[in-house]
Amino acid sequence: MSKLPLFSAVIFDMDGLVLDTEATYSIAWQKAASNMGYEFSEDFCLSMSGLHSEAVKQKLIEYCGAHFKLTEFAALSGQYWHEYVKQRGIPVKKGFFAVLSLLRANKIKFCLATNSPRVNALECLRLASIEGVFSMVISIDEVNQGKPAPDIFLLAAEMIKIPITRCLVVEDSATGIQAAINAKAPSVFVPSVLPYDQVVAEKADYLVNDLDELTEIILGSYIDPV
Numbered sequence: 384m385s386k387l388p389l390f391s392a393v394i395f396d397m398d399g400l401v402l403d404t405e406a407t408y409s410i411a412w413q414k415a416a417s418n419m420g421y422e423f424s425e426d427f428c429l430s431m432s433g434l435h436s437e438a439v440k441q442k443l444i445e446y447c448g449a450h451f452k453l454t455e456f457a458a459l460s461g462q463y464w465h466e467y468v469k470q471r472g473i474p475v476k477k478g479f480f481a482v483l484s485l486l487r488a489n490k491i492k493f494c495l496a497t498n499s500p501r502v503n504a505l506e507c508l509r510l511a512s513i514e515g516v517f518s519m520v521i522s523i524d525e526v527n528q529g530k531p532a533p534d535i536f537l538l539a540a541e542m543i544k545i546p547i548t549r550c551l552v553v554e555d556s557a558t559g560i561q562a563a564i565n566a567k568a569p570s571v572f573v574p575s576v577l578p579y580d581q582v583v584a585e586k587a588d589y590l591v592n593d594l595d596e597l598t599e600i601i602l603g604s605y606i607d608p609v
Contacts, residue, residue, distance in 0.1 A: 386589075386603075386604065387551075387571070387588075387589050387600050387601065387603065387604040388551065388569030388570075388588045388589065388604060389549065389569070389604050389605075389606050390549055390550065390551035390569060390604060390605060390606065391491075391492070391545050391546075391549040391550070391605070391606050391607070391608040392491065392492040392493060392494075392540075392543050392545040392549065392550045392551070392608070393482075393486060393491060393492070393493040393494075393550070393551045393553060394493070394494055394495075394496050394536060394539045394540070394543075394550050394551065394552045394553065394568070395493065395494070395495050395496070395517075395553050396495075396496065396497060396552075396553065396554045396555060396556070396559050397495055397497040397499060397504055397507065397508075398432070398497065398498075398499065398507075398555075399432055399476075399555040399556060399575035399576075400476060400553060400554060400555040400559075400573060400575065401475065401476055401479050401495070401513075402473050402474070402475060402476065402507055402508075402511050403473065403474040403475070403476050403575075404473055404507060405429065405432055405575055405576075407464060407467055407468055407471075407473065408428065408431075408460075408464065409423075409425060409428035409429065410463070410464075410467055411460045411461070411463040411464035411467060412428050412431075412460050413425075413428065414459075414460070414463045415456050415459035415460035415462075415463055416456070418459055419452065419455065419456060419459070421447055421451075423446075427446060429576055430442065432555075432556045432558070432575065432576070434498065434529075434530075434558055435498040435523050435529030435530065436498075436500070436523075437529075438529070438558075440453055443456065468510050469510075472510055472511065472512070473507055473510045473511040474511070475511050475513060476575075476593070476594060477593050477594065477595060478593045478594025478595035478596070478597065478598060479594050481594065481595055481598045482594045482597055482598050482601070483516065485598055485601060485602070486601075489602065489605065491605060492543045492545060492608075493517075493543075494517060494518070494519035494520070494521060494539050494542065494543050495508075495517040495519070495520045495521065496521040496535045496536055496538075496539040496552075497520070497521070497522055497523070497535070498522075498523050498529045498530050498535070498558070499522060499523065500522055500523060500524055501520065501522035501524045501525075504520055504522050505520065508520075519539070519542055519543065521535055521538050521539045521542065522535075523535065525538055526538055530558045530559055530561070530562035531558050531559075531561035531562045531565060532562065532565060533562055533563075533565040533566030533567075533568075535562065536550065536552055536562055536563060536566040536568055537566050540566075540568070545608055547566050547567060547568050548567055548568065548569070549569075549606065549608065550568050550569075551568070551569050551570070551571060551604075552566070552568045552569065552570045552571070553570075553571045553573060553594075553597065554570060554571070554572060554573070554587075555572070555573050555574060555575035556575065556583075557580060557582075557583045560572055560583050560586050560587050561586070563587075564586060569588045569589075570586075570587045570588050570589070571587060571588065571589045571590070571591060571597060572584055572586075572587035572589070572590050572591075573591055573592075573593060573594060573597065574590075574592075
């Protein structure tokens, strides 16, 4: 992975990549689980990183058993999450504003593509005070299948009118990197959890420690789509 793949547009993931939401979800999940008489480890919570809601439900059933009350858990964890983020907000990940400034200065197209429902994604962006940053937000609501299926990235490429093979997908999770591979898009892995997964790193086209590192090399691989 010595050179960043050539690209003409950038597709960002949201959770764990643009926004530091993973810790907030873990706190809410653990609190809700405790309230229901279960104990969720940090590793189990992190294993759900990047998954869409149906995949999360399946993980919960596998971990807790078929009688686990998904509706009650969803209500409790949602309540605890809102309480937490309303008090503390949602941090923006290190380096994002530097990448954003670079993309804007060079008129490089970019968008957000997330496994979250649109209403949740927009709320997270608002709570992080960056609701006006992305002119295009592609959510799981707009596609048949969420990541790791390629649908979200393929739709994103269609909406920004750039071939998917020239859309640089920036992701922090195994689910997102696999979706990029399935879409045949070049990908950059920015791990949100350390130590990072070596298998995922080997699947991605490029690995950086944070978005600041991406900023340092991004212009060398940009190709004007015109």
